Amino acid sequence: MYSITVHYKLTEYCSLLLKVCEAEVGSKTANKWYFKLLAYPIWGAIYLFKLFKEGKCQFVFSKVGVARKSNSGISKLQWSEVAKVVNMEHFYLLVGNENGVAPVPKRCLSSNQQALLETWAMAKLTSEL
Numbered sequence: 001m002y003s004i005t006v007h008y009k010l011t012e013y014c015s016l017l018l019k020v021c022e023a024e025v026g027s028k029t030a031n032k033w034y035f036k037l038l039a040y041p042i043w044g045a046i047y048l049f050k051l052f053k054e055g056k057c058q059f060v061f062s063k064v065g066v067a068r069k070s071n072s073g074i075s076k077l078q079w080s081e082v083a084k085v086v087n088m089e090h091f092y093l094l095v096g097n098e099n100g101v102a103p104v105p106k107r108c109l110s111s112n113q114q115a116l117l118e119t120w121a122m123a124k125l126t127s128e129l
Helices: 010-025 033-054 111-120
Strands: 002-006 057-061 065-070 073-078 082-087 091-096 101-105
Touching: 002 101, 002 111, 010 033, 010 091, 057 101, 057 111, 082 111
Parallel strands: none
Antiparallel strands: 002 057, 057 065, 065 073, 082 091, 091 101
16 A cells, blocks of 8 residues: 655646547647637636645555545545556546546656556556546
8 A cells, every 4th residue: 555645737638638638639639729829717716726626635445446535525436446547658547437537647657566566456557548
């Protein structure tokens, strides 16, 4: 078991949302100048709202599951309740079976912690959004 504290950055938040949009609407559309012109100010506002509402997030990972604590409360998921763990370039994206997504920046994890997370999430680990 290990825990990490995450303070999200605006640049990585926007980068993550762009990757999600590329998967949803296609890379060609998501990378158009007018798409970014509309999206980035909206994402910036959402980021500021979430930063104020959530604050720093503390994640606790174990072979049983993951817990996330922030200003808005505590959420716990067993690995059986996680639909998939998307291994992205700079993030692990934890996607719940019911709802909810929790991005975990790789910069906050040591290589040993990344290996443990991948071991615990092995059957759920994917590179596809």
